[in-house]
Amino acid sequence: MREVRTRRLSVPLHTPFVTALRRTTTIETVLVEVVDSDGVSGWGEAPQVWQVTGDSLAGSQACLDGPIADAVVGRDADPRATASLVQRCVVGNRSAKMAADVALHDLAARRAGVPLAAHLASYAGVAGPAATQVRTDVTLSAGSADELARAAIARVADGFGTLKLKVGTDAATDLDRVRAVREVVGPHVALRLDANQGWDAFEAVRVITALEDAGADVEVVEQPVPARDVLGLAHVTAHVETPVMADESLFVLEDLVEIIRLDAADLVNVKLAKCGGLTPALELLRVAGLHGFGTFVGSMMESHVGLGAAASLVAAVGTTSLPDLDAAWWATASPYAGGPHYVGDRLVLSAAPGLGIDGLQPGGEPTEGERA
Known part of the structure; x- marks a missing residue:
């Protein structure tokens, strides 16, 4: 893995989203891009939902730029080798871990030339074609x-x-x-x-x-x-x-x-x-x-x-x-x-x-x- 890049995004909603816990008019998230030594990218995101996960944009971005990047940069990009490092390198911060883990799987699928669903089916040992x-x-x-x-x-x-x-x-x-x-x-x-x-x-x-x-x-x-x-x-x-x-x-x-x-x-x-x-x-x-x-x-x-x-x-x-x-x-x-x-x-x-x-x-x- 060559590098980890992060960006914050705010995506407006066409209708307010209201639950017993909160009301929001935007999707607030951290976008992560992992790049391998060949320049191939994989994408993931870390959504902010204070009332459920407690993870913030600032915290997720700091986690991705810090301990998660430290854990994966310079290592094998294959999630079979790297996903466990993401889970172990920091306590909590599961939105950030989600972003990195999804990006690693996206990268693996891109390197294999198959959609993510087909990659995950193979990864899980599921026979037959994945749905589209x-x-x-x-x-x-x-x-x-x-x-x-x-x-x-x-x-x-x-x-x-x-x-x-x-x-x-x-x-x-x-x-x-x-x-x-x-x-x-x-x-x-x-x-x-x-x-x-x-x-x-x-x-x-x-x-x-x-x-x-x-x-x-x-x-x-x-x-x-x-x-x-x-x-x-x-x-x-x-x-x-x-x-x-x-x-x-x-x-x-x-x-x-x-x-x-x-x-x-x-x-x-x-x-x-x-x-x-x-x-x-x-x-x-x-x-x-x-x-x-x-x-x-x-x-x-x-x-x-x-x-x-x-x-x-x-x-x-x-x-x-x-x-x-x-x-x-x-x-x-x-x-x-x-x-x-x-x-x-x-x-x-x-x-x-x-x-x-x-x-x-x-x-x-x-x-x-x-x-x-």
């Missing part, structure tokens, strides 16, 4: 019942068949919000709920049971309780019929072991920024599947680099549930030349080697903090 596109759900930002209903109608018109409702801001009115959406979209659109830790265990059971009694036909409820309340998560899972998914409760393998031990969820949501990249994500999906847990891949508010990597992971190894990979859809435009793009509810992967990204579009230059 991945369907996704789309999120409805938290809001009033009327706002959610209007957004639901618009998203179905955009071609999405699975809607994820952000709830958890007010347990007393969450039932009305979900019922309002179900009423306007009818029975053939799948509904998911994401409480983003907004309820306690007893509120969660009350709300979910009421939804079941109302016939709302909710496919899954994601992270109903605070992240560290794994016992509470297990309580909810044991007392409702609707499948429960662990998201913020799962970052790394130790978290998954605790979820398995307590039988605390039905499905687990693996995100690259939580676990540190594609390499640990592959292991989490493998272990969850071995223990009979449903598997799901999601994302933070990331640009097309992170979303392309996550979609390539799904295309390579598959999951038991439709993924949540709409984050870059919220962007007004892709800042990159090449890479994946959306067609209705599908994220279509580039057929070019790696992620198919060839740098920033004209006008997509970093907002601040460029370093090499």
Whole structure:
């Protein structure tokens, strides 16, 4: 590996993204480029989501420019040899680790002349060709019942068949919000709920049971309780019929072991920024599947680099549930030349080697903090 380059990016959204944890109108991320001795580049990104990972742009950029660059520059660029160095060289900083790990895999795929999904399938020992596109759900930002209903109608018109409702801001009115959406979209659109830790265990059971009694036909409820309340998560899972998914409760393998031990969820949501990249994500999906847990891949508010990597992971190894990979859809435009793009509810992967990204579009230059 010859060098590591970092840039900060701010990508505007066409619609504010609102959850029980935060509201944002931009994707804030650190773009990393790793360059090998032949001048071939691989791309990754480190998204900033203070309320979930705690990682900042400044911290991720300093980590990538410092200990991660020190660990990989001058070494073999193959992720089989280098990915473990990224994970060991610093404590925490998983968004930065994600960026470096994705970039290493992107570089390996480019060197092999294959799309990232095909590289990951080979890396994981999966037989058969990788998919070239991945369907996704789309999120409805938290809001009033009327706002959610209007957004639901618009998203179905955009071609999405699975809607994820952000709830958890007010347990007393969450039932009305979900019922309002179900009423306007009818029975053939799948509904998911994401409480983003907004309820306690007893509120969660009350709300979910009421939804079941109302016939709302909710496919899954994601992270109903605070992240560290794994016992509470297990309580909810044991007392409702609707499948429960662990998201913020799962970052790394130790978290998954605790979820398995307590039988605390039905499905687990693996995100690259939580676990540190594609390499640990592959292991989490493998272990969850071995223990009979449903598997799901999601994302933070990331640009097309992170979303392309996550979609390539799904295309390579598959999951038991439709993924949540709409984050870059919220962007007004892709800042990159090449890479994946959306067609209705599908994220279509580039057929070019790696992620198919060839740098920033004209006008997509970093907002601040460029370093090499």
